[in-house]
Amino acid sequence: DAGVIQSPRHEVTEMGQEVTLRCKPISGHDYLFWYRQTMMRGLELLIYFNNNVPIDDSGMPEDRFSAKMPNASFSTLKIQPSEPRDSAVYFCASSPSSRSRETQYFGPGTRLLVL
Amino acid sequence: QKEVEQNSGPLSVPEGAIASLNCTYSDRGSQSFFWYRQYSGKSPELIMSIYSNGDKEDGRFTAQLNKASQYVSLLIRDSQPSDSATYLCAGGDSWGKLQFGAGTQVVVTP
Numbered sequence: 001d002a003g004v005i006q007s008p009r010h011e012v013t014e015m016g017q018e019v020t021l022r023c024k025p026i027s028g029h030d031y032l033f034w035y036r037q038t039m040m041r042g043l044e045l046l047i048y049f050n051n052n053v054p055i056d057d058s059g060m061p062e063d064r065f066s067a068k069m070p071n072a073s074f075s076t077l078k079i080q081p082s083e084p085r086d087s088a089v090y091f092c093a094s095s096p097s098s099r100s101r102e103t104q105y106f107g108p109g110t111r112l113l114v115l
Numbered sequence: 116q117k118e119v120e121q122n123s124g125p126l127s128v129p130e131g132a133i134a135s136l137n138c139t140y141s142d143r144g145s146q147s148f149f150w151y152r153q154y155s156g157k158s159p160e161l162i163m164s165i166y167s168n169g170d171k172e173d174g175r176f177t178a179q180l181n182k183a184s185q186y187v188s189l190l191i192r193d194s195q196p197s198d199s200a201t202y203l204c205a206g207g208d209s210w211g212k213l214q215f216g217a218g219t220q221v222v223v224t225p
């Protein structure tokens with residue numbers, strides 16, 4: 001299995017621009033998680049999906065952030081407009097259903113720099 | 116307020132010694148606990164999971180859980196330079212949602 005795939009791996013953009021991060025979970029996994037990691041705040045859960053449905057988006061920092069999962073093999077996290085404080089590493093993770101759903105497998109991350 | 120607390124370190128450990136990492140949590144609803152290892156510039160990688168009180172051993176790693184004390188620990192025996200990384204403790208709820216600690220940096224010195 002290829003594991004969780006994220007793109008792009010690195011993104012540099014200017015303040016005010018729209019940023020779209022992409023994730024392909026492991027095939028057969030029913031849960032998909034988006035995290036943000038910074039030195040100051042550590043690893044924070046932004047939102048997670050079960051069977052393509054958003055379950056908990058309480059970690060999304062503000063309305064500039066949105067996430068979608070149109071099908072079982074693809075999810076996006078969009079920031080519009082982006083701000084310098086959004087600079088972080090964004091991880092996508094997936095996990096299988098039922099008893100093993102806490103076992104999350106992380107993608108390589110997208111390192112975002114907003115100038 | 117953080118619900119999972121870890122010492123940030125760095126924890127310096129001589130090669131071949133035992134590294135002992137600690138974690139406390141405040142959410143009594145947490146049902147499962149995990150240790151992830153994260154190398155610099157890489158993504159977190161699951162190394163141990165523990166669901167019930169007591170010890171769980173896997174190779175050189177031993178996880179310990181005490182739900183009454185809300186305490187989780189990880190022991191790394193015969194520490195190797197390749198064990199140098201940040202170790203993240205996480206608690207999971209019944210919905211599969213994880214709360215991560217800030218991580219403990221471990222440095223194994225030859």
